[in-house]
Amino acid sequence: MAHTTRQTSREGVVTGEDRSIGELLSAVTSDAQKLLRQEIELAKAEVREEATKAGKAAGMYGGAGFAGYMTALFASLAAVFGLANVMDWGWAALIITALWAVAALVLYTMGRSRMRQVSPKPERTVQTLKEDAEWARHPTR
Numbered sequence: 189m190a191h192t193t194r195q196t197s198r199e200g201v202v203t204g205e206d207r208s209i210g211e212l213l214s215a216v217t218s219d220a221q222k223l224l225r226q227e228i229e230l231a232k233a234e235v236r237e238e239a240t241k242a243g244k245a246a247g248m249y250g251g252a253g254f255a256g257y258m259t260a261l262f263a264s265l266a267a268v269f270g271l272a273n274v275m276d277w278g279w280a281a282l283i284i285t286a287l288w289a290v291a292a293l294v295l296y297t298m299g300r301s302r303m304r305q306v307s308p309k310p311e312r313t314v315q316t317l318k319e320d321a322e323w324a325r326h327p328t329r
Contacts, residue, residue: 230310230313238308242306259288
């Protein structure tokens with residue numbers, strides 16, 4: 189009967205060629221847990237990045253809201269103080285209102301454009317999870 193020696197390292201990991209199935213499963217489970225923790229950290233980083241993009245787009249929407257407020261304010265002021273000396277009061281108010289409406293439209297369009305760049309799905313994490321799943325199915329490739 190041949191006797192093989194099993195040595196244990198300082199970390200408690202069995203070294204050598206005689207590791208039992210239980211020890212191998214334990215090592216695989218430990219590696220899988222480590223990989224899962226790393227994937228979770230990657231997902232968190234991606235979500236933070238996308239939240240920053242969403243915050244900037246929300247700022248553009250806020251700017252569009254402020255421009256809309258200014259549209260109402262200046263439409264009222266234009267009705268009173270506008271170009272009443274040059275043209276009818278109503279036409280003067282309409283011109284100022286149109287200028288602020290254009291500003292609101294530009295800000296809204298920019299905000300919408302930025303919001304479309306925001307991806308709610310952590311793309312890199314999804315890709316690495318697909319790669320991990322493929323490796324798990326065929327670890328020798």
